Amino acid sequence: MDDDYKRFLKVLGGRIKTLRKERGLSLRDMVIRHGYHDSQWRKYESGGGLTVQSMLRIAKVFKLSICELLRGLDQFPALGDVEPKKKATKKAKR
Numbered sequence: 001m002d003d004d005y006k007r008f009l010k011v012l013g014g015r016i017k018t019l020r021k022e023r024g025l026s027l028r029d030m031v032i033r034h035g036y037h038d039s040q041w042r043k044y045e046s047g048g049g050l051t052v053q054s055m056l057r058i059a060k061v062f063k064l065s066i067c068e069l070l071r072g073l074d075q076f077p078a079l080g081d082v083e084p085k086k087k088a089t090k091k092a093k094r
Contacts, residue, residue: 008073009044009047009048009050011047012047012073013044013045014045015057015073016044017070018064019064020045020062027041033050044058055069066079
């Protein structure tokens with residue numbers, strides 16, 4: 001996956017999490033009220049890959065247009081230098 005795309009997904013995931021919290025919704029609410037699987041929603045919020053269909057559904061849950069959901073993300077590097085988490089590597093034993 002391209003680094004710019006990873007950063008974009010991280011920023012989008014952060015926005016999705018912020019929108020959920022601003023609306024007073026818990027992860028449990030997303031599962032029970034909106035039919036998401038817990039692990040799927042966590043993936044969205046952590047910057048996992050999203051399809052256009054998923055983005056449309058998320059926008060609908062938050063009563064936003066897809067444009068409102070994505071507004072400003074075209075300038076995602078300027079929104080904060082969000083770097084994808086790197087997997088920890090094991091140090092060789094000596």
